[in-house]
Amino acid sequence: KSDDIALFDLILEHANVQQRFHRMSQENASKTDSKGSKVEKKPQRAASSKPPPPRTSTPAAAASGGTTPSTPRPTRAPPHDGCLVCKGSHWMNDCPVATDAQREEALKQFREAKEKRLSARSKMDGLSLPRARTPDDISTLTQLLDRAVANGLPAEYVDAVRELLEAFPDVWREAVGADPPANIDPLQVTIQSGAVPHRSSPRKYAPMQAQFIRDYVKSLVDSGLVEQNNASRWACAVVPVRKPGTQDKFRLTIDYRPVNKVTVPIAGTMPSTATTLNALEGMKVFGRVNFTQGFWQLPLHEDSREVFSFVTPDGVYSPTRVPQGAMDSALHFQSQIQAKLAPLIPKSALVWVDDVILFAPTIPEFLETLRVFFGIVQAANFKLNAAKSSLFELEIKWCGRLISSDGIRHDPERVSALAELPLPSTIAELQYFVCATNWLHDSLPDYARLIAPLQDKLNAERKRIGRRNRNALNVATSWTGDEEAAFDSVVNLVWDSALMAFPDPAAEMLLFTDASALGYSIIVTQVRNWDPLLPVDQQQHEMIVCKFSSTPRKTGRWWKRRRSRSLKLAAILNTSFFVHLDSGCTVTTRIWRTFLRLELSSRNTSETACSAGRCVSVVYTM
Template sequence: MRTKSARYAGTAKTVKINGLVEVSYTPDTGSDQSVVPQEVVDSLYSIQPALQVMDLEIPVDAVMADGSIQSCTQVVSLDLELSTLAGLVSLRSVLCLIMAGDGDEFLLGGGVLKGLGIDVEQQLAQLAAPSLLEAEVDEFPVGDAAPAGQPEPQPTISLNQLLDQAVANGLPPVHVDVVRELLETFPDVWREAVGLDPPANVEPLSVTLKADAVPYRNPPRKYAPLQAAFIQEYVKSLVANGLVEQNNASRWACAVVPVRKPGTRDKFRLTIDYRPVNRITIHIAGTMPSVATTIDAFQGKTVFGRFDFTQGFWQLPLHEDSREVFSFVTPDGVFTPTRVPQGAMDSALHFQSQVQTKLAPLIPHSALVWVDDVILFAPTIDEFLQTLRVFFEIVEEASFKLNMAKSSLFELEILWCGRLISSEGVRHDPSRVSALAELPLPATVADLQYFVCATNWLHDSLPDYARVIAPLQEKLNAERVRIGRRNRNALNVATSWSPEDQAAYEAVVSLVRDSALMAFPVPEAELLLFTDASATGYSIIVTQVRKWDSSLPVDEQKHEMIVCKGGMFKHSELNWTVVEKEAFPIVKACHDLEYLLLRPNGFRLYCDHANLAYIFAPSVELKKHVRDRLQRWAMRLCGPNYSIEHIPGEKNVWADIVSCWHPREGFNFPSRADIKTAQQSAARERSRLSALSEEEDGVVNLNNRLWIPTNAKELLARIFVVAHCGSQGHRGHKPMILALKERFHIVKLEEKVAKFVRQCLLCKHFKGPRQIPRPYGPLMNPTKRNEIVHWDFLTLGDGFGDSSYLLVVKDSLSHFCELFPCSTPTAYVAAESLTL
């Protein structure tokens, strides 16, 4: 290993070593390891005699900036506390080379910097890579692309492709002719883009403004030539299709904002900044369907279809009294829409209510709607085809238009609202679960916040989630208190991980990997409610047993999970008695899951507290000494129909039941006996090897590493699988080689590992640099000048004299820039410049 020491001019930074000695430090991405001068180690040793210095088996040569070489023969493990502009950053057990000499500056190596999320080589590679734009994905499309004009109808080719997709998804050949006849009967329900067609036959959107509302008119903005040309072409197509009208006399005018399409440099989508109008709008009282309650509609359904409305909002009419409010201004004038605009406060709820009204004959037994996504379902194929015909009839009568590219006529398992739905039950999208499980250890507080929020999205299928996530939630709260601010930029600071924190993170990742399949509630099945509580938290699990066998104990019944919930006791709740803590999850389950537990046959309530079973039994009078809180809770349980069954704590098997829902496929880990057997079968290859040594159990080693024969392909595959599965996701090519070289002697190891990694079905394969997904977080959007200001220092070099730095200040709204030459890049200079 080689290191290179380099010095950079700039403001001095300090590091406190082991909480005792404070010296200046310099971050150096050119150095592989951190370096501490011998003089600093001696000073630290005089204060901390227990400090242990370790000798290196192989000395490390450090190449200095002047070309000289210094040999480092010792290493020491230190706890560091770095002072940065964002605050203190703590690092534990950092191995540092000891460099002879009388220097007093600590060199922070590239390995530590990469652990903090600072990788200059990677950033430069991403900047220089030609495929950077090509790798972009439009996860959340915003605005509309320029319409390409009304295409010539080509129903035969497109409809045949849609039919072929249905056959590929499992549509039996005997039903193909029926589906083809349906498509030919309703050819006019499909459109690639909204054109000259009249608006849908629904109620127009009418908005109500607040009493003190005054017209808002944004002055025209300046746009780059490419953006201006796009806006002009886009608005022309809208006018030609009758979607907007020019109205230069409008008293309202919002700004248009062209947004670049991911993966392109000169293609845009158009968005309109309707925030000023939304702030003075009284929104309608519409509601969106609850995914938790509507999931029951899929019970017993085996066939599904999915349909999407083409540019859905543009299909709905806008009331004449509300059109002027949504006018927008471009360099060519002011234009007023005649259709419902995207971005208005009431657009989504109005669209939802109108589509639900039209599809009322199918909802909820055969169809569900989520804004512009419609899902159809039925128990059999014949019933599904009847539902499909009724759906097309409603769409044609209402003059809706469907997007063929985003629709599917037939599926046996369908993705809807982030969940995969089939006849067996509901499970979360495996791609999302896999992406969460493969995330590396969060490097910043913002990354930790994203991980906690993202896993919470899966909590309904993660038993005991609240208890497992609690250490990470506490760590996140502590970091927020330390930082003092909660916006996205403030949280983008490094965080340190103790062994306990890493164990908690790995426990959550393991739980995410085992997210359970949620079954559909069956009215005839026996419903069971399991609750459990500890001193700090509680858990709730609802299962069902389709065929209840009274002769079997509860732990031997065949359970299917419906839902699981949990939480932690906080504040005064921690002082509750044991009885209160055991009672709370029961009452909470009956309150939050009322839609599930209210059924004619009632449900079985299992709890592991004998006193609680006595208190809540409806046939037993409540005792006077019971707390008021328990009495109120008992009154809340008078409505549900349930029977309490006591189960001793040592036999409360809810956790064991959960473990049965996700059995992992058997995998035989390679053992020394397997290696010995493989070596005995490769006698010819063994005879060609030298420097062999044999252990007491007969296993052959080569240079103190286990020898794996070339022909032992099945054993090699198992070893590679174990080496590929790291604690934070699948290992890459180099980490696998390092892990294997330490333990095994394998011929042509690099080639075999490279082939193995390429063939892994779970790893992402792409060209170019490693992708770093941007975490979700709040966005700050200015509404007036100088509300949000960005600044940064640009290094000019010593050739500019005292003005070796340039402070660049930019207004986020107007993009106005101002430059301030300065001699030092300090916070004082920035604050002084901003006040000028």
Template sequence: MPGYTIDSDGDVEMSLPQPIFEVIRAPELSIWDHAALIEWLREWERYVEKMRHRCTTTGETYENVVATVKGCVKRKTLKNMATYVLKKPVADVTDADIMGAVQARCRTLKNEFVPDVTPLFRQKLKMDLSIDDCDARVFRYYEDFNGIMEDNGLQGLIGADNTTDAGFKNRMKARCHLLVENLQPPILKAQITRLIDLERRDCKSDDVALFDLILEHAKVQQRFHRMSQDYAAKGDSKAAKPDRKPQKTGHAGASVKAESARSTPSAAQPSASARVPRASRPPPQEGCLVCKGAHWLKDCPTATDVQKETARARYQAEKEQRTQAFRSKAAHTGTTRNIVRINGLLEVPYIADTGADQSVVSSAMVDSLRAVQPDLRTNSLSSPISVTLADGRPELCGMEVVLDLELVTIAGHVSLRSVPCLILEGDGDEFLLGKDALKRLGIDVDQALAQLADSTLLADEDDEFPVGDELPNLKSTPITTLDQLLERAVANGLPQEHVIAVRELLELFPDIWRAVVGAGRAASVEPLRVTLRVDAKPYRSPPRKYAPLQAEFIREYVKSLVTDGLVEKNNAARWFQCGNQALATSVMPSAAVVMEVLLGQKVFARFDLTQGFWQLPLHPDSHELFSFVTPDGVYTPKRIPQGAMDSALHFQAQMQTLLAPLIHHSALVWVDDVILFAPTMDEFLEVLKKFFTIVAEANLVLNMEKSSLFELEILWVIVPLHDKLEAEKKRIGRRNRNALQVAITWTQEECSCYKRVLSLVKDSALMVHPDPDAELCVFTDASLFGFSIVVTQVVTWQQGVPVEKQKHQLVICKGGMFKHSQLNWTVVEKEAFPIVKACNDLE
């Protein structure tokens, strides 16, 4: 059937609608620039999609109508590309060759330079908060991210293609990290970060799941923002309602005058063409005062006029307060505002010393919290509880809510889980912390006052043997001069006929006493030198986070070390130490040997080396190895720091080498403490002179405050144990300590107990050495107060047999008790703790 007809005049009339074709031109490639190639590739992909869609509509053959890639390249560009890039004649160049070269160049970095992507995305990637549609806002955010990635050729670093590639997961981790790092507003970024760290760990390497998570919480926060705006607008409209009577309709002239008055200023103003345009200022670094976006307050798309005025007034008040504090120049201590974070979402101030029996939260806070946590549950009380307000008015609370609290204190954060709180009707902005929550933290004011009032409870109790802090107090007035040191010796029993000899010894060696070790010459001993393994590699470690009080102590202590010239700031250090202060006191002489040596000695003296470890030299090749990190930077010591690798062993060895002429018969070295002893006074003076000579020749310095030139007895750690041993000897009536036994003849009950112990030992599981070829099994459990970890191995694993019926061999069995704030953890956290501890400690 023909598609047309001819009328009586001979004109053709179409019987079928004539198709309308759009002219689709292929993009031309004329520049080999990196950015131009990326743009051409995008245009080519759009051209191919349009041509395929056209062919599906018109029935044309795609290969017959689509332009060739080679035909879209400018002749001059094609010739140079074939010669220098593809290295083949122009006639042999195919479309696949050109497209492969273009794609390879677009997906690689320009000049193979790896840019710092963090500031790049921070500068170019912004979430447009002016878009109130959350779906469109998040979609645009991802579009901008992919555009920045393609423009800079970062597909190989953070691209989502090539899912089978070995580095795909690492690329996705970096991609998701950048997406989260540049989220706005800050409250959305904080919420997404917490969820990824604790709950949605899959979003660390899945940008699709991250998209859904961001969109979900962006909608929640947008709803809360809109509700807050509506609530604020209603309150403002009520507050702004006029008190004057409405004007009568008969005075038409007043409205005319008012209208003319309003139009007068605008007429007096100069025209827009005569104004000089002002340069736009960059947005403030801290962001908008209301939404924290990257714009000024007057340009905020979401804040109402009332919110803008309130934020502006608050900013002016804070600025005036800072100005007044600067002008006064008065040194005062500011109090830290107490802040509590409720359920990890809402931060409000709290008051801890209200005297309330139970914690109280206002209904306005609960409503704000429910806006961002819709599943928050409140419970009705069986009988309302009466609450007395500060002004004496009684209020009834009929609702209760269970909250997780995180108290921000000057020393750090304190967490409380599942705290029941009464809901008080009203718009209070402070959280009242009750006595029940304080008692969970071990704070009971009433009990503390009761103990102060009755301080004689333990006055009549006597311990049979003095131990610990009940040992005699050896503190006396500070010693700063040699005369005072000599007076202490006389007070301790130094005979008067020997005072002159001791004074002459002190005057003979006046330079061995010093309160602080300075930057002068180090001790004349062998320096400590630590060599690294050949395959040692540096590991970049950030500084630890400390509470404010701890950070202040570290800052002051390091400052004193820098002042004394013992350390120097060195932020370029490549290595720093992994210190263990417990090792400094792990190398000690045997207590049994000490008892044998001191038998028969009558006269004693004790000396302490001033800042003992800091006196010994450190080899120049090892300076950087002992660098340590603080919140203020990296510092490199010039002397041996206490607790560093092999420092205790080296210190003890050097001291024993120096005092070798006196050890075993006249001196005892206990790390940086030295005890001298002798049976007679004349021998003691000779020992004292030899000791001073060795100290002076080795360039060591002694601490006058912690030293004593003369003692008739030395109180040591082993004294309480020795007293208990003597009391037991008197009770039993035996003098020979080797024959000292609790009981030679056991009773029938003691024999049965001994047999039960033997049976328990017999039935207990024997521990074995780990076998690298065996299957390891880790079993953990936790209760309200403790946890346990059991590691077993199965040498031959039987397929199809349950785990509990396999032949297990015990490798490790350990456990512990929850302490302090750990007792406040939830059951899930307590169950997870031994698993994490096993992964960390048993690695």
């Protein structure tokens, strides 16, 4: 798209077609004019009933100019890059200074360059994905490269990215087929001692669902992903789920809850996005890759295949790959991917199950990261989904957040969808709203105070209907005027969610804290261009940390002790603020001012000063 030489052949072909069309139009116009003149002369000869003899042209007439001269050939526009010899604004054949030898040499070089471009294009076109092309998916790696260019990849790096794609053509798949599993440790689950095998009876399905199950399971058997095992002592039920926005397309899910109840979970935790996202500080170039049907690529230990068997109207089948929905599946996936990508994590890559983001401060470093990543993927026999991957972005979406060199912000589509929700009419809708807004709490100042009335309402409603009664969540709920006002306040706060910036050592950093018998709050901001003549509230702040909490109910008596509040606040400063800063970094001494407003209604002023002093000492001793 940005190389004019690469598009020369296409431009020349379209130009020739346009030129031929122009000539045909002129010829048709001249014929129409001559025919019209003949029609006008016919009424003058109408008195004679005998038709006039046909007019024949003679060589003499032709020689004397009796026939109409042909339309002159239009002049061709000069080439975009000029003459191949002198680079002038004319064609090579019209060059006044070029010799025959120079013309032959220039033409030879032009043809060699053309063949080189065609051979490179044929290689890229041959790297098609196995499945048939769909309108919305990327079907060739050439289109994947075009997406990178559209996202801002400079023209001087296009060839380097193309070479990377040509060097690793086998890492891309649109669907997992008969390929062998990835070269990782197979998942082996541990069942509790004395557990009784669960075997579900075959369920009844609608004809359309039954046909889908039959066809889909057959494709899994043909690809070697499952195998029929009617002698299995375990069998869970399959549940076809209709895909959103469709009427005849389904997704096959398996109810593994009976197996999960008797499974001994593996030790492990998912990474915390609050801490892992700090690795993106200073990064300006990003890429995103997705594993094609990630769980189907992971091998399942032979001793665990029978446990995850499922039953259909046609029989019982045991998977040979890790099933999605099992208790240990996600943690096993996460641990195996992290082990393989250990050379890149966390300096150049972050992983969340089957979604991986790559990043670097410069484009050359990012290309080297891509090369290392593709090498690891190819060695481990993983397959990537080109339709869900992007090789170059300046702002990337990962785990519901938009990440760029400026900072981290929540996805505007999710924020707008949440803020446009109507007033909840049932307890379930209220619970959904409270949980969804809590996911945005790190960028919502004063969230704990505003959400407290809705949280109290939800707790009261669930206590009234019973916390374990899930069906009762659909019971309608009524709203008072104060509760509706609290809901509107939270919605307005969601609209104003702040951008979370990365700490800048050169900026002035400010710490705002508040603690009372009602709870605590901690906000850390930075000001890149500090103006000593302006008050604090008129500076251009960028939020870094936003922590808050209402009074802990179970520890309310402990929390109301003044010394306990100050110690709790100091502990939170240790864990939530300085985790964003390098240990021993001089940036901790750049805190311009510390605002401590500990609302301690105490007569013992020495204890109040001591409590505040503990918090201040935490800031200046880290």
